[in-house]
Amino acid sequence: HSVIGVDVIQSKVDAMNSGLATFHEPGLAELTAEAHRLNRLRATTSTTEAIAGTDISLVCVGTPSTAAGSLDLTFVEEATCAIATAIRAKSTPHHLIYRSTMLPGSTRGLVDAHLKDLVDEQRLQVLFYPEFLRQGTAVKDMIDPSLSVVGSYSPDDDISSVRRIFDSSTEQTDLESAELIKYACNAFHAAKIAFANEIGRVSKGIGVDAVNIMRVVCQDTRLNISPYYLRPGTPFGGSCLPKDVSALNQLSRAHALSTPMLDSLLASNEDHMDHLTEMVETAGSPRVLLLGLSFKEQTDDLRGSAAFELATRLLLKNYDVGIYDPLIVPANFTGAVGRIASLRLPNLTSLLKTDLAAAVGEKDTIVVFNRCADLAELAENLAPRHKIIDVASWPELARLSGSYTGICW
Ligand SMILES: NC(=O)c1ccc[n+]([C@@H]2O[C@H](COP(=O)([O-])OP(=O)(O)OC[C@H]3O[C@@H](n4cnc5c(N)ncnc54)[C@H](O)[C@@H]3O)[C@@H](O)[C@H]2O)c1
Incomplete structure (x- = not known):
C-alpha cells in the first residue's frame, strides 16, 4: 500500500517526510524508514490532497476527555468536516474508517451531520473499526490484532476493504456495537487490573504472595479467564458466590483494607x-409465571436463587405468582434448602405448577430463568397477550406468540 499521513502539526509531517517516526515504539523507526525508502509513505497537512490521492482514509485523531470527564469529539468533528469537503471534490468512491475510540452513536452522529448525502449517493462508505493495539507493542499488535471487529453504517455494507488490509477474520456488527465493544474491552481491562490490585492488597494484608495467587488464578482458563461467567443475564446466586464475596468483604474490613x-x-x-x-412490574399484570426456580439450570438448589428472590418480592406485593420447575420437589428438600424454602416461601407447594399449559394459561407475564420448559409446548400455549421476560438468554422465545424482552437485550 501507499500511505499518506495527515496531521495538523507541521513538525510531525516534516518528520514523516524525512522517514522519521514521531514517537518511540519498538520497530516503528525501522518500518517508517523502510516505507520512506520505498517511497510508500509521505505526509501532508492537507486533507484534500491526501483524500484526492487515496481510496481509504483511517481517522485516528485524539478523542480526549473534557474537563468534566466526558468525551471530546472536537478533533474527530474537525477531521470529518475536512474529509467531507475533500470527498466532495473528488469523483471516485471513498472508504472512511474511523479508528478513534468513540462512544456508541458517535459515528452515526458524524455521518448524519456531515456525510449523509455522500453515503446515500454511494460515493462514500463509512465504517468504525476500533483499534486494540497497546503502546509498547503497537507494531506487533497491528500486524496480529487480538481482536478485529468492524461496525458498518448499513448491515449489508461490504467490509472487504478491512478484511483485505487488516484481518481476514474481522467480524461485522452495527456501528454502535463496534463502538461499545471497544469500551467493554477497556472497562474489562481496567476491572481486571483493579481486581488484581485489590486481591493484591488483601494478600499482602494477610501475609500471602499476591503475584503467586494471581498467577495461579490465571491458570484456570475454563472458568476464570474464559467466556463462562462473562454473559449478561441472571443475577449471580447459588450457595457459593454471594456467601464467599460477603466473607471476603468481611476479611478486608477486619484488616482495615x-x-x-x-x-x-x-x-x-x-x-x-x-x-x-422493575421489568416484571412494568409488564403490568399481577399474574406472573416463573419458569425455573433454582439458582441455575440442572440443579434444585434454591440458595441465592434470583428466581426465588423474585418470587418472594412479588408475593410481598400481592402478585399472583405461579412457578414451573420440574426439578423442584419440596418433599425432597433437605438441610439449608428446606430451611430457606419453609422460612421464606412457606406456601411454595401451592405455587408450584406441574401442568405447563394450565400454568401459562393462568398468567400473563412469563419470566424465564432457565430452559426447564419444553419450547414446543410453550409455543402451543403462549398467546399474543403474554409478555415474556427472558433472563436465560433463550433467543427462540422471541419467535413465539406474545411480546418478548430480554433482561439485558
Ligand atoms: N494510544 C493508544 O495506544 C490507543 C490504542 C487504541 C485506541 N486509541 C485511540 O486512538 C485515538 C488516537 O489516540 P492517540 O494516542 O494516537 O492520540 P494522539 O493525540 O497522540 O494523536 C492524535 C493525532 O491527531 C492529530 N490531529 C488532531 N486533529 C487533527 C485533524 N483535524 N486532522 C489531522 N490530524 C489531527 C494530532 O495532531 C495528533 O498528532 C484515540 O481515540 C484513542 O482513544 C489509542
Whole structure:
C-alpha cells in the first residue's frame, strides 16, 4: 500500500517526510524508514490532497476527555468536516474508517451531520473499526490484532476493504456495537487490573504472595479467564458466590483494607435484581409465571436463587405468582434448602405448577430463568397477550406468540 499521513502539526509531517517516526515504539523507526525508502509513505497537512490521492482514509485523531470527564469529539468533528469537503471534490468512491475510540452513536452522529448525502449517493462508505493495539507493542499488535471487529453504517455494507488490509477474520456488527465493544474491552481491562490490585492488597494484608495467587488464578482458563461467567443475564446466586464475596468483604474490613471494587459486587448484584423486579412490574399484570426456580439450570438448589428472590418480592406485593420447575420437589428438600424454602416461601407447594399449559394459561407475564420448559409446548400455549421476560438468554422465545424482552437485550 501507499500511505499518506495527515496531521495538523507541521513538525510531525516534516518528520514523516524525512522517514522519521514521531514517537518511540519498538520497530516503528525501522518500518517508517523502510516505507520512506520505498517511497510508500509521505505526509501532508492537507486533507484534500491526501483524500484526492487515496481510496481509504483511517481517522485516528485524539478523542480526549473534557474537563468534566466526558468525551471530546472536537478533533474527530474537525477531521470529518475536512474529509467531507475533500470527498466532495473528488469523483471516485471513498472508504472512511474511523479508528478513534468513540462512544456508541458517535459515528452515526458524524455521518448524519456531515456525510449523509455522500453515503446515500454511494460515493462514500463509512465504517468504525476500533483499534486494540497497546503502546509498547503497537507494531506487533497491528500486524496480529487480538481482536478485529468492524461496525458498518448499513448491515449489508461490504467490509472487504478491512478484511483485505487488516484481518481476514474481522467480524461485522452495527456501528454502535463496534463502538461499545471497544469500551467493554477497556472497562474489562481496567476491572481486571483493579481486581488484581485489590486481591493484591488483601494478600499482602494477610501475609500471602499476591503475584503467586494471581498467577495461579490465571491458570484456570475454563472458568476464570474464559467466556463462562462473562454473559449478561441472571443475577449471580447459588450457595457459593454471594456467601464467599460477603466473607471476603468481611476479611478486608477486619484488616482495615480498602477494597471498593470487591465491596461493590453484592450491591451491583442487588441492582440487577431490582432491575429485573422493575421489568416484571412494568409488564403490568399481577399474574406472573416463573419458569425455573433454582439458582441455575440442572440443579434444585434454591440458595441465592434470583428466581426465588423474585418470587418472594412479588408475593410481598400481592402478585399472583405461579412457578414451573420440574426439578423442584419440596418433599425432597433437605438441610439449608428446606430451611430457606419453609422460612421464606412457606406456601411454595401451592405455587408450584406441574401442568405447563394450565400454568401459562393462568398468567400473563412469563419470566424465564432457565430452559426447564419444553419450547414446543410453550409455543402451543403462549398467546399474543403474554409478555415474556427472558433472563436465560433463550433467543427462540422471541419467535413465539406474545411480546418478548430480554433482561439485558
Ligand atoms: N494510544 C493508544 O495506544 C490507543 C490504542 C487504541 C485506541 N486509541 C485511540 O486512538 C485515538 C488516537 O489516540 P492517540 O494516542 O494516537 O492520540 P494522539 O493525540 O497522540 O494523536 C492524535 C493525532 O491527531 C492529530 N490531529 C488532531 N486533529 C487533527 C485533524 N483535524 N486532522 C489531522 N490530524 C489531527 C494530532 O495532531 C495528533 O498528532 C484515540 O481515540 C484513542 O482513544 C489509542
